[in-house]
Amino acid sequence: MIEINQLSKKYKGADFFSVTDLDLSISKKEIFGLLGPNGAGKTTVISLLCSLIKPTSGSFTIDGLTYKKNKNQLKQLIGIVPQEYALYPTLTAFENLQYFGSMYGLKGTELKAKINAALETLGLSQFSHKKIDTFSGGMKRRINLIASILHDPKVLFLDEPSVGVDVQSKNVIINYLKELNKKGTTIIYTSHHLNEAESFCTKVAIIDHGKIVTQGSPKDLINNQPNANNLEDVFLALTGSALRDHA
Template identity: 60%
Template sequence: MSISAAIEVKNLVKKYTDVAIPAVDNISFTIEKGSIFGLLGPNGAGKTTTISILCGLKKATSGEATILGLSLKKQISEIKQIIGVVPQEIALYPTLTAYENLRYIGNMYGLRGKNLTTKIQENLEVVGLASHANHRVETFSGGMKRRINLVAGILHTPKVLFLDEPTVGVDVQSRNLITEHLHLLNKQGCTIIYTSHLMEEAENLCSAIAVIDHGQIIASGEPKTVIKEHGSENLEQLFLKLTGKTLRD
């Protein structure tokens, strides 16, 4: 196990019952501490399954993974303390206010009292929602919901952050704010694992990428290096070259 590795995945396999082809087919990769790692792939490629396994939501059929040296199989409780997850859905309670949602999530991580209140206020200010703290989430615009969804994932200051398409369907300003904040978190030492269909965003944001298709990693490394290796001009061209132009459902 590398000391500099935030996540190490070895021969990870995930097979679903009644499905012949594995969703994740014997993949291995390493994510360095302090990196922003882009896990890219078309629909059904296996990226959400991989992230779900690493977050403890699903059990791997076989293989091993460690997060900051903690075994996924044996130390999932400890892992859950140090990871943060920003799901694709706005995983918040619409009838609760932004503050009430964040207070609940903070409590679930053991945060309480003044410490929690300060963290909520600070984070809401960073994402420009301080004045909406006492407004119900159901009244928020799409961009505001994405921003509060991000805050919910980072409130407890995780060491490793998983983001599943965090900027899907948001306005340019909100997307810019989110990516800026991700850069800031990364500078503070947080390792980020990120999935997206927005290749330009991934190219600008990620320090390392892996392209996954049919459950297998078909390319990985620094974005510029991988693009160059495959004779492409940008990440989008590389992506289409590797995964084809056939529509995926």
């Protein structure tokens, strides 16, 4: 589904590359976790693949489409759930979803049916006509997710989809994503919740300093790392325990 070849990105004015000569292949229907410390390059990779920023060098394809030749078609293939809420706070949940759905060409009864079905599945039907600024964090996360999947994307990018939410909301979100994946959606996921990634992802890559240091199924990575009992042990062994704070 995704082929990345020698992809690099250096931001204007930066001293170092955020991503360097990245090679990666992600299969269809994969739940692929892109994991790494703060500043490792995860969000840059996601931003490149979503065509939000241009690569300095290298290339990638999504379902055979390239950024240079098929930019508009490529954007129709993908859904993006950003780390920050991408919603209009003074609009209702339904109004937000109507707006975002219309941006993908959905309208009328088809759009209304898709919105109502997703709201029902994610336990938000009774709040559909409430303004977003009255919602809890977990409710906003669920609306954010719905906004990204109304057009049935082939690839869904998730940047910290369960950060700052209660256990119940997190459980609903993860189960919903698993159902989407069963129906054929390829999922690219970043998170600092390594226990969640271990149980959720079919395959992960750990990135540090803009380069992939290892990749494979969570089970294989744990088995291949001496004295590792879980994915967090693998992560710390390969990226170190030093703080990665940056501003």
